Amino acid sequence: MKKFSLIMVLLVGISCIELNAQSQVQKSTVFGILKDNSDGLPLVGATVLMVNVKDSARSKYSVADAEGKFQLNEVEQAFYKVRISYVGYKTFTKIIRITLAETDLGLIKLEPDVASLKEVIVKGDVIAVQQLGDTTQYNALAYKTNPDASAKDLVSKMPGIVVSSEGVTANGESVEQVLLDGKRFFGQDPLLSLNTIPADIVDKIQVYDEESDQARLAGFDDGNTTKTMNVVTKEDKRNGQFGKLYAGYGENGLYKAGATLNFFDGDQRITFLGMSNNINQQNFGSEDLIGVSAGGGRGGARRGGDQTFITGTQDGITSTHSSGVNFSDELSAKTTFEGSYFFNNSINNNDALLNRETFLSNGSQFYSEEQQTTTNNTNHRLNLRLNHEINENNSLLLRSAISYQDNESSETTFGQTLNDEEEPINETSNSYNSFNNSLNFSNNLIFQHKFEKVGRTVSLDLNTKYQPTTRESLFEDLVLDSLIDYKTEEYELSTGATVTYTEPVGLTGQVAASYTFNNSVRNIETETFFLEENASAKVFSNELSNTIESVYQTHLPGINYSNNKYGNIFDVGLSYQYAALKNSNLLSLTNERSNQAFGNFLPSLLTRFQLGEEGNFFLRYAATTTVPSASQLQTVVDNSNPxxxxxxxxxxxxxxxxxxxxxxxxNYFDINATLSNRTSIKTSNNYIGNSTAIIEEDSVTAGGVVLTKGAQITSPTNFDGYWSVRNNTSYGVPISPIKNNLNLSAGLGYVNLPGLTNGVSNTAETYSADLKVGLVSNISENIDYNVYYQVAGSRVLNSLQSKTNNQYYTQTVGSTVNLIFPKGFVFRNEASYQKYTGINNSFDTKYTLWNMGLAKKFLKDDRGELELSVFDLLGQNQSFNQEVTSQYLEESQTQVLQRYFMLTFTYQLRNFR
Structure with a gap:
C-alpha cells in the first residue's frame, strides 16, 4: 500500500504541474489524412513534423497509421512549419497558424518523386533502413532479389529479420501478423502471408508494435501490443492481377501443384490460393494444428502435457491439401471490411526414435522408444473484421474468428526402460487410436466515443469465446493385455468486458481509468472404460473418470498516466487483480471441491525515447499472473501410456x-547500417513446473490402475526460483565494394528451471549462446546468393547430480544460390551441413542436405519456366532434436523425405494497369 500511495502522490503532483501549465498556454489538436496522389491509398508510416517558427524546441512529431491518419495532440497555438515526408514521394511543406482547439489539415496527397527514385537507383545509394518513430522501415529497393522471389525471400535479406520453418522473428521477437498496405492478410499467419506476396511488388517493409484496437481508438497505450510486419506495395502494383501457378511430378508418385491469384483494384483486394503436394510443403501456421489436446496420440514419453495435432512441420512425411481466400475493401467512406477463409487437410506418417535419461538422486534410468504414427488433420478457419465510423465522435469495431478442426490418429509404440547397469526395468508395447474435433469461436466488439474535449474518450470492449471439444480414443496395452476406451467432452465459455475512460492532463499528458471483468467456465467430462475381450462388455473405471467444472472470475480495475512529448513516451500504471477460482470434481466419491481467491497488484511501466531520426530506446515492465488450468487441478490419473x-x-x-x-x-545512415539489441528478463513466484515420482515396485492402485516398476508419474507443482534472461543483438551493413550485405546476429540466454524428482529438488541451469554470420548478395536480380554460418551451444548444470551436467552445440554452414543466365537458363543450388555434438550422441548427428535445380524460362516476358530438380542429392537428410529439462535429457529422431527428382512447370501472372 505504501508503494501504491507513493505512485498516486506522484501522479497527482504531475497532474497539478501539467494543469498549471495548461492554464497559461492555449493548446490544439492537429490531424489529417495522408494518401497517394495517384491511387488514393494511405501512406502508412509517413512522418509529420511540425516545427514552431519562433521556438524549434517546441516541435511535434507523428507517424501516419494503417489508414494514413495522423494526429498531434496538445499543440501550442502559434505559427508552425509543417513538413510531411515519405521515401519515394515529394516532401510536403507548408506554413500554418494554429488558432483553434482543433485544426483539421484534411486530406493531403503526396506526389511520387519518380526523378529522385531513378537518381537513387543509378547512384546505388538507396537508404536501406529508416527509424520512423517506433516503426523500423526497410526499403525494398536496397535489397536485390530474383524475379520469382517472394516477400519471404526479400525480408530474409534484411538485418534483424529471421525466417525459418517455425515463423518469422524481428529483432528477436516473433512476428504475429502481416499486413498488406495496412490491412489484415490471411489472419495471423506470417509465413502464409509472406509466401503469397511476390517480392517484385513490395516497396517497403515496416516492423512495429501495433497497439490493441481499444488502445488505438482511445489514443492511449495500454501495453497490449502485437509485433506486426506491414508490407507496403509499389504504387504501380496496386491495380491489376498477379500470381503464380505451378505443377510438378517426380519419381515414386511424388508431386506438387498450386496457385496464388491476386486481384487488386484500389481498396478492393481479393486473393485466392490453393496447394496440394506429398513432399512436406506446408503453408499453414500452428493455429491450424492446435485446439484438440492429445490429438497426436499419447503413446510416447513426450505425451505428458498439452499437445498439438502435429509436433512440427519437419516431423514425418506429410501430404497437404489447402485452399484459401482473402478479401478487403472499403465498403463506404466510413466502413471497411476485411475477411479471410482458409482450409487445409494434412496426412502425416512418421516413424520416430527417442532416447531419454531421467535424473535420479542415486543415478539415472534410461528409456528408449520406437513409434509409428499416422495422423489425418482437417482445419477450417474464418476471420472477419468490420470497422465502421458512425459519425465523427463514435466508431464501432467488430472482430470474429471461427475455426473447426477434425483429427484422426493412430500410433503403435514400443518402449523399454533400463537402469544404470543396462538391466531392463520395464517395457511397454501398445497401440493408440484417437478421434478428435474442436470448434473455436471468438468475438470482439469495441464501441468508442470521443467527447468534444480533445483527448477525452470512453470505450467499451465486449468479448466472447466458446470452444467445445470432443475426444475419443482406444488404447490397447499388449504387455498388460488390456483395452481401454477414453471419452472426453470439454467446453470452455468465456465472456468479458472492459470499460476505459481517458482524460487529457496538461499539454502532453493523459490519464486512463479502466475496469475489466472476465468470467470463464470450463467443463471437462472424462469417461474411461475397461473393455472385455473382443470389446463385448465395458467396465466403467471410477478412478480414471471424472467430471471437472472450473469457474475462473477476474476483476481488474486500473489507472494509467501517459505523457507523449516530441515522440518520447512515458507511461506508468497500476492495476489490482482480484481472481476467484472454483474447481469441482463432480464425479468424485468425496465430491472434491476447492475455492481459491487471489489478490495482486499489477504495476506496469513503459517508456520510449527517440534518438533523433536514427533510432529509439524502449523499456517495458509488466507484472502478470498465470492461473492453473482445469486439467492441472484435477486428481484423476492419465494412464494412456503406462x-x-x-x-x-x-x-x-x-x-x-x-x-x-x-x-x-x-541506424547509421552514413554507412546504411542498422543495429538492434533486445534484452528480456522474466522471473516467476510460484512457477508451475513438474514433479515426477518413479515407481519403485510393481503395484496396483485401489481403482485398478497398474503401476509398473520404473514408470513415472508427473504432476504440476509450484516452485520458486524460476528465472529466464535472453539477449539478442543484430547488425547489418552493406559491403559496397563486393555489393553484398553482411548480417550478424548473436544471442545469450540463461534459464533457471526448478523441478522435483522422487521428492528431491533439482534445479537445471541452462547457459546458451548462438551466433549467425550471413553474407547476402545485392548485385542484381540475376545473381542471388546467401552464404551463412550458424553455431549454437548450451551448457546445463544440474543441482541433483553434477555428473549429469551436459554441454552440447549445433553447427550449420550453408548457402543458397540462384543464377539467371542469358537465354533464360537458371541454376539453383541449396546446400547445408549440420552437426550436433554433445549429450549421448545416440544417433548419427551430422549430415549434408543438398538440393539442386536446372530451369529454362520461356513464353512472353519469361513468364513460363520448366525446372528439373533434385531434393537431397546425397541421400543424407535427417531430422534430429535435443531437449534438456530439470528432470531429464532427451534425443529424438523422426522420419524424413530423402532423395527424389521432380520436373516442375511454373507460370508467373503479371497484369498491372
Missing part, C-alpha cells in the same frame, strides 16, 4: 510473473 502417467494437483497456486524488456534500435 510408463509415463500424469495427474493433476488440486493444491496448485497462481504464479506471479515479473517481465522486463529493453530494446535499442540504432
Amino acid at each position: 510408463l509415463f502417467l500424469s495427474a493433476g494437483n488440486p493444491n496448485l497456486d497462481l504464479s506471479y510473473n515479473h517481465n522486463l524488456d529493453f530494446r535499442l534500435q540504432k
